[in-house]
Amino acid sequence: MRILAFSGSLRTASSNAATLQAMSILAPPGVDIVLYEGLARLPHFNPDLDRSEAPELLPPQVRELRRQVGLASGLLISSPEYAHGVAGSFKNALDWLVASLEFPGKPVALINTAPRAVHSDAQLREILATMSARVIAGASITAPISGVGRNLDAQAIAADPELSRQLRQALGVFVEAVVAAPE
Numbered sequence: 001m002r003i004l005a006f007s008g009s010l011r012t013a014s015s016n017a018a019t020l021q022a023m024s025i026l027a028p029p030g031v032d033i034v035l036y037e038g039l040a041r042l043p044h045f046n047p048d049l050d051r052s053e054a055p056e057l058l059p060p061q062v063r064e065l066r067r068q069v070g071l072a073s074g075l076l077i078s079s080p081e082y083a084h085g086v087a088g089s090f091k092n093a094l095d096w097l098v099a100s101l102e103f104p105g106k107p108v109a110l111i112n113t114a115p116r117a118v119h120s121d122a123q124l125r126e127i128l129a130t131m132s133a134r135v136i137a138g139a140s141i142t143a144p145i146s147g148v149g150r151n152l153d154a155q156a157i158a159a160d161p162e163l164s165r166q167l168r169q170a171l172g173v174f175v176e177a178v179v180a181a182p183e
């Protein structure tokens with residue numbers, strides 16, 4: 001099973017990216033978690049370039065994004081909150097997926113690494129529901145990883161007994177949901 005993971009942060013030492021890398025380490029056998037690496041190179045969303053009657057206008061980075069989404073059985077999303085909102089670069093990626101054929105119905109697990117980040121979490125749920133994603137409730141968790149004094153890398157997150165328990169459990173629920181109701 002191939003799962004595509006989106007970190008909404010462009011920071012090198014991103015706690016969201018580290019969390020997704022930790023989930024890749026913790027993934028059960030047969031489950032491959034691949035991080036999407038193209039977020040910073042996506043052009044700004046422009047509906048003029050996203051027209052079904054003129055598919056040749058679609059930027060190549062967007063084609064590649066959609067191809068990778070299409071190849072995945074499910075999506076993991078972990079994105080920071082900025083100014084009580086969804087991180088702009090990640091919202092940009094979602095905007096490019098709104099009219100895609102690949103996204104609707106896709107199972108999604110939403111990982112929130114910051115207990116304070118309630119606004120972007122709620123916004124993401126609304127956006128994903130509007131985009132007809134299938135957000136898997138039991139696999140969508142708040143695992144307190146970012147915040148004061150917590151600069152954990154992927155290895156440290158995977159080695160932490162409580163964090164790894166939460167992430168493993170979320171992954172288990174996610175994989176079960178994907179297997180029980182494939183697209």
Ligand SMILES: Cc1cc2nc3c(=O)[nH]c(=O)nc-3n(C[C@H](O)[C@H](O)[C@H](O)COP(=O)(O)O)c2cc1C
Pocket residue numbers: 009010011013014015016017079080081082083084085114116117118146147
């Ligand atoms: C400009 C800016 C605005 C932020 N606004 C919020 C916020 O509104 N709520 C919050 O919980 N965290 C906020 N944060 C903190 C980040 O979401 C937090 O540091 C997060 O861990 C960053 O993710 P990353 O480690 O993956 O880069 C903000 C950080 C920055 C730089």
